Amino acid sequence: MKDKRLFAFELVRGAAAILLALGVATVFIFLCSDEPLTALRYLLIGPLVSARGGFNTSGFYTILAAMIPTVFTGLATCVMFSANQFNLGGEGCVMLGGFVGALCGIYIQMNTGLHAVVCVVIAAAICGAVMLIPAVLKVKLGASEMVTSLMLNYIVMYVVLHFLNYTFADRSKGSTQTFPFAETAKIPALVPGGSKLTWGFVVALVFVVLVALFMYRTRWGYTIRMIGVNQSFAKYSGMQVGKTIVLSQVIGGVLSGLGGSIEVLGRFNTFLWKELPGYGWSGITIAILAKNNPAFVPLAAFFIAYLNKGCQLMATYCDVPSEMIDIIQAAIFLFFAAEQFLSGYRQKIVVRNAQADLKKLGDTVAAEGGQA
Amino acid sequence: MEQNENVVEMRGITKVYPNGIAANQSVDFFVRKGEIHALMGENGAGKSTLMKMLFGLEQPTSGAITVNGEKVSLTSPTVAISKGIGMVHQHFMLVPSLTVAENIVLGMPPKKGLFIDYKKAVEITEEYAQRYNLHVEPDAKVMDIPVGMKQKVEILKALVRGAKILILDEPTAVLTTQETGELFKELIHLKEQGYTIIFISHKLKEIKEITDRLTIMRAGKSMGVYNTADISEQEISRLMVGRDVVLSVEKDKAVPTDVVLKVNDIEYTNEWNKKMLDKISFSVRRGEILGIAGVEGNGQRELVDILFSLDAPDAGSATVLGQNILNTPQEKIRQMGVSLVPEDRMTFGIAGDGTIEENVISDRFAKKEFNKGPLFDMQAIHAESDRLIDEYTVLCKSSKQQVKMLSGGNIQKVVVAREFSSDPTLIIADQPTRGIDVGATEFIRKKLVELSRNGAAVLLVSADLNEVMELSDSLIVLYGGKIAAYFDDTSALDDEVMGEYMLGLKRQSTEEIGRVCHEG
Numbered sequence: 001m002k003d004k005r006l007f008a009f010e011l012v013r014g015a016a017a018i019l020l021a022l023g024v025a026t027v028f029i030f031l032c033s034d035e036p037l038t039a040l041r042y043l044l045i046g047p048l049v050s051a052r053g054g055f056n057t058s059g060f061y062t063i064l065a066a067m068i069p070t071v072f073t074g075l076a077t078c079v080m081f082s083a084n085q086f087n088l089g090g091e092g093c094v095m096l097g098g099f100v101g102a103l104c105g106i107y108i109q110m111n112t113g114l115h116a117v118v119c120v121v122i123a124a125a126i127c128g129a130v131m132l133i134p135a136v137l138k139v140k141l142g143a144s145e146m147v148t149s150l151m152l153n154y155i156v157m158y159v160v161l162h163f164l165n166y167t168f169a170d171r172s173k174g175s176t177q178t179f180p181f182a183e184t185a186k187i188p189a190l191v192p193g194g195s196k197l198t199w200g201f202v203v204a205l206v207f208v209v210l211v212a213l214f215m216y217r218t219r220w221g222y223t224i225r226m227i228g229v230n231q232s233f234a235k236y237s238g239m240q241v242g243k244t245i246v247l248s249q250v251i252g253g254v255l256s257g258l259g260g261s262i263e264v265l266g267r268f269n270t271f272l273w274k275e276l277p278g279y280g281w282s283g284i285t286i287a288i289l290a291k292n293n294p295a296f297v298p299l300a301a302f303f304i305a306y307l308n309k310g311c312q313l314m315a316t317y318c319d320v321p322s323e324m325i326d327i328i329q330a331a332i333f334l335f336f337a338a339e340q341f342l343s344g345y346r347q348k349i350v351v352r353n354a355q356a357d358l359k360k361l362g363d364t365v366a367a368e369g370g371q372a
Numbered sequence: 373m374e375q376n377e378n379v380v381e382m383r384g385i386t387k388v389y390p391n392g393i394a395a396n397q398s399v400d401f402f403v404r405k406g407e408i409h410a411l412m413g414e415n416g417a418g419k420s421t422l423m424k425m426l427f428g429l430e431q432p433t434s435g436a437i438t439v440n441g442e443k444v445s446l447t448s449p450t451v452a453i454s455k456g457i458g459m460v461h462q463h464f465m466l467v468p469s470l471t472v473a474e475n476i477v478l479g480m481p482p483k484k485g486l487f488i489d490y491k492k493a494v495e496i497t498e499e500y501a502q503r504y505n506l507h508v509e510p511d512a513k514v515m516d517i518p519v520g521m522k523q524k525v526e527i528l529k530a531l532v533r534g535a536k537i538l539i540l541d542e543p544t545a546v547l548t549t550q551e552t553g554e555l556f557k558e559l560i561h562l563k564e565q566g567y568t569i570i571f572i573s574h575k576l577k578e579i580k581e582i583t584d585r586l587t588i589m590r591a592g593k594s595m596g597v598y599n600t601a602d603i604s605e606q607e608i609s610r611l612m613v614g615r616d617v618v619l620s621v622e623k624d625k626a627v628p629t630d631v632v633l634k635v636n637d638i639e640y641t642n643e644w645n646k647k648m649l650d651k652i653s654f655s656v657r658r659g660e661i662l663g664i665a666g667v668e669g670n671g672q673r674e675l676v677d678i679l680f681s682l683d684a685p686d687a688g689s690a691t692v693l694g695q696n697i698l699n700t701p702q703e704k705i706r707q708m709g710v711s712l713v714p715e716d717r718m719t720f721g722i723a724g725d726g727t728i729e730e731n732v733i734s735d736r737f738a739k740k741e742f743n744k745g746p747l748f749d750m751q752a753i754h755a756e757s758d759r760l761i762d763e764y765t766v767l768c769k770s771s772k773q774q775v776k777m778l779s780g781g782n783i784q785k786v787v788v789a790r791e792f793s794s795d796p797t798l799i800i801a802d803q804p805t806r807g808i809d810v811g812a813t814e815f816i817r818k819k820l821v822e823l824s825r826n827g828a829a830v831l832l833v834s835a836d837l838n839e840v841m842e843l844s845d846s847l848i849v850l851y852g853g854k855i856a857a858y859f860d861d862t863s864a865l866d867d868e869v870m871g872e873y874m875l876g877l878k879r880q881s882t883e884e885i886g887r888v889c890h891e892g
Contacts, residue, residue: 213747217747217748217750218746218747218748219737219738219743219748222730222737222748223737225726225730226723226726226730226734229723229724229725229726230719230722230723230724230725230726232719232720233719233720233721233722233723233734234723234734235682235702236680236682236702236712236714236720236721237702237706237734237735238701238702238703238704238705238706238707238735239703239734240701240703
């Protein structure tokens with residue numbers, strides 16, 4: 001009854017925010033492009049509609065492939081933000097995870113199947129351990145995890161670059177990169193035809209289910225959420241607040257590390273990132289769009305991937321800079337974050353529901369002889 | 373009573389909050405010039421909401437407000453103040469680190485060049501204090517003055533800003549009997565000078581004593597306006613709750629057995645170097661309710677925080693059945709069978725954004741019976757929350773409703789449902805019925821008695837003198853961080869005597885107080 005309509009309203013509000021943001025984007029496209037209609041076509045339907053007008057299968061696979069790392073970072077952010085931990089270290093963990101995964105793929109020898117799993121697990125474990133730094137600093141010293149994790153990203157990046165440049169670089173190549181991974185370490189493709197859509201996508205979806213279950217169906221997830229809602233309440237109730245805060249960030253690190261290593265082992269042959277890849281930041285956008293609910297992460301990730309692809313096409317085939325996506329994302333953020341957006345209409349629904357409820361409640365109270 | 377014109381007219385006021393609560397439905401509220409008008413009702417009846425709209429803190433969803441015959445749109449407190457409306461909130465809105473005079477001129481200070489003219493501020497304060505017979509110390513810091521004086525500062529603040537209509541939100545909730553008497557004299561003095569006073573309360577006796585007329589609210593609706601002289605207390609009570617409430621709790625004589633909680637020489641100094649607890653020792657036995665009476669701020673909060681390890685004492689010990697409970701994780705304290713109904717229920721008692729279900733399982737979710745391997749046993753959890761909602765008559769739509777959507781009384785029922793149902797050995801109930809409706813109050817009091825008679829030790833901390841005297845089997849009075857008195861039998865006590873101990877006028881001998889420490 002009531003809640004259903006409000007839920008529908010939230011969906012409508014989300015859609016309206018996106019539409020308005022696209023509206024803003026349209027204005028900018030018209031301002032800066034000589035062929036705005038073509039540009040818009042690429043942005044809006046380009047990713048899925050081929051030039052000839054048919055369904056663009058490879059475009060679709062590309063989008064799904066692009067979701068792989070961001071689903072993981074989105075989940076990581078959901079877990080950490082649910083505990084009210086504004087840890088922004090996912091970005092660094094993606095890079096570190098990718099690097100560690102790559103090294104394991106190069107220097108460990110194993111059978112097909114097992115090798116990739118081992119690489120990914122080691123990468124995830126190391127990233128989880130790295131997240132202990134902001135987490136423990138927060139719990140023991142009260143240092144803001146937002147600041148420490150943000151700074152940690154750059155420390156991690158330069159440490160990775162140092163080892164890439166001075167220890168593990170393949171000197172025979174023109175640009176800085178590692179030696180190629182063993183074939184056994186690569187994440188196999190899900191569909192034939194050279195797309196980057198790997199089994200990593202399936203793993204990502206499995207993790208969506210696992211994380212959703214973890215957050216809503218286990219005592220640890222429950223503790224994380226209650227700490228996020230009211231930490232004083234959690235402490236008073238006898239929950240292990242400190243340990244759980246650490247746990248949430250370690251899980252964030254593990255998930256980000258998974259995302260980074262699966263991405264690197266699935267998409268490339270060598271490790272060649274020379275700067276932070278940006279998936280951690282996308283993960284934050286996605287978690288906010290999904291309102292920290294893991295179940296909505298794939299949807300949000302799809303949307304962001306679609307938007308990215310559209311902007312890329314627009315930048316490739318038209319005269320619109322790909323930075324356009326930053327403007328669109330900023331606009332979406334603005335409308336989503338604005339709690340008051342359409343709140344007048346929401347209030348109307350609420351009033352109507354409240355009156356109906358009161359009437360019902362009044363009837364039952366009357367029936368029970370006024371007993372409260 | 374002379375027939376005056378209405379100074380405030382609120383017509384057909386409806387207010388629906390964004391969370392869906394219809395706090396007011398077509399309420400009419402008229403106040404005459406120069407009267408003391410009571411606004412009565414249980415908690416959640418919509419009194420505060422109505423007054424917030426009159427003070428510009430909330431805007432009505434529909435309806436019209438007229439002040440002094442002029443139709444007004446009170447969009448903010450600033451507008452309300454400019455219309456001559458002042459409000460004294462239940463929780464004082466004062467800056468503790470500033471002096472009384474500074475608080476009074478806050479936001480509108482007299483200036484000398486670029487600087488605040490402090491001398492002028494003191495003069496203003498003294499002038500108003502004289503004129504309205506509200507004695508305060510202009511140079512004292514607000515954090516050092518007693519509650520009664522803080523309230524006077526609040527009233528002065530409103531008067532200095534030109535208020536002719538004063539809204540007092542449960543002004544006596546925090547006062548002692550003596551302070552209340554003083555306040556009433558001052559209010560009558562103000563009334564004689566032509567001020568209009570709206571007095572929010574649910575204490576029947578006070579209303580009868582001081583007000584001219586009263587408006588009763590129930591479940592967001594007005595139940596009518598009455599001349600105070602023409603309506604009986606029983607009638608008011610019936611209109612407020614829709615049935616005759618028995619406010620006294622029946623209980624058989626306590627048969628205390630072995631000692632559960634033993635507190636020894638606890639000392640605590642707060643961050644401003646004030647000694648809040650000075651060698652406090654007492655014990656609570658199975659089967660009895662030990663009350664702690666006292667004016668707020670005499671160490672009760674610190675004591676409770678220490679007993680639940682939310683704070684650490686400077687010295688002393690406390691044990692439950694021989695096991696230390698100081699500086700111990702709450703998880704362990706709870707395992708020992710201690711539960712706490714916290715004073716600040718919104719901060720500690722609940723997770724407002726969580727569902728009722730998530731709130732009632734917060735102390736037991738890790739137990740085997742609610743888990744199947746790594747996963748929650750959702751069926752067991754649903755069953756448990758439904759059982760508790762049922763047993764504690766929490767009025768809600770479902771166990772999936774957010775706790776913050778409930779009324780104050782029902783929120784507290786959620787808290788006690790959790791705290792009372794864990795088979796506790798020791799229950800610390802800190803202000804368990806503050807600010808909640810009569811129905812829930814009665815329910816919680818009965819439960820406390822029932823639990824104690826079934827063998828729990830209960831430590832009841834309450835600033836509500838009636839409550840602590842009514843419920844306790846024996847009681848101690850805290851004054852200035854020390855135990856000022858111990859009564860092993862509460863049946864023969866009267867308010868006056870209690871008031872004297874609570875205000876530090878009297879103090880029992882060490883031997884008398886020492887009787888509260890039982891052996892065993």
